[in-house]
Amino acid sequence: MRRFRVDLHAHHIPPVYREALRRVGATRIAGAPLPSWTPPAAMRFMDRYGIQAQVVSISEPGVERFAPDDAIAVARRVNASSRDLVDAYPTRFGALALLPLADIDAAVAEIAHALDELGLDGVGLPASFQGRSIGDPAFGPILAELDRRGAYVFVHPAAPGPDDRPGLALPVFLNEFMFDTTRAVTALLLSGAFARHPDIRWQFAHAGAAAPALSERLAAYAERSGGPAARAEVARALAGLHYDTAGAPAPPTVAALREVAPLQHIVFGSDWPFGQALLLTAGDPQPELSQSFTAAERRAIERDHAFRLVPRLARALGAA
Template identity: 40%
Template structure:
């Protein structure tokens, strides 16, 4: 590991559980975002990987396609399950893992409940959302109560890309992480900019993966980074 003066933290790390993968497959995600299949994950393997890279702490989260597969009740239960799993992981390996709690968007009420539970009870380091939730991008007025609450809490929001609506027409038959993830990050950043979300909620610390995707080349303004 690195020295205390140069501590390294990986803010973009993922985990899966068997029950999460089974739920996603049951919902039709046999090949998530066009990938050949689902990855496997074990805490010991992840620890070995970050040790090899000289990384002190990995901030884990659930990746695309998230936990909402069309049913609000099922999404709330699945989000709670993976968040509790991650919180236990952090307790078992203090200092080696942190956790961004999954929110079951576009279910706003369920997300507000999960914000309170994850931040107040589980001690999560922030929350994780996808670039769009069933085609609703993050500047959508539907999500205003979520940003209001996260701004009040001065929370960290980790934004991970997912497949855009209509990806069949633009992905050229390739897995969406190859190209579409980069463009969907830019799409949601631009939506947040044009909707004025960054201005209205200045106390949210945003983390966008892959360097902000195509937003970095589009000349869009960068939100305030979060140092951790």
């Protein structure tokens, strides 16, 4: 199968990270066992689904389980391994930096290290970290640094802890993941963070979860305190974000997304290896997209739009 897709929502679990998790006793992610991951397995997956390249990031639980000093060292090692991955397969992988969020100064320093010295393609951020929303002012210095660099930032949900959700007999990743992303978009929106950091190129996982569908609710709320200008800002900010299709190719989800975002801001994501469960046959990874998009639109979503976020990959693939 011809490989043309560029996958902007995919994860890696490098040996240094798996080992660090094992040391702190973390063997399950959002209630599920940690899947296996190797570069050859990732490329076999890509070949099965016509994917030319993946931009990988660390998923759950990020650096949440590590002591602050340990987190700094783990992030440093993971980012070095990401650089090695991209060096080894420059046309098959891109990579996003992992930040040691428990220490704001160290996180800001790691942004410089990962982007300037390692040349990684952007930064991965969790929607919340240790129970605190990424929209919390405490993370302001990190966003300011990312804005200064015009960085590509991918926001992925984190599983809310047992104190931050009802004790339901449902997998945490099913709904609570989505709520985490929705809360992050809302917090960043209502705190003015999107407006304050206009040069960050944001991508939100899973089509922004419920944020696009609830945009009217958010706009009505914003308007109550800030008038029509605040309502307009909600629309403007949501239209400025990028959204990936991982786990979200269904027509109702896409319909909500298209109400708030231009086509050019929709990018393809597989969520591999976690999204494995949804891929039962080889070939088209998200056939449902064809219910919402023409063939030309699909091609743009599944390839071209990614290059605005990851220009290095565009150059490596001769698409720039």
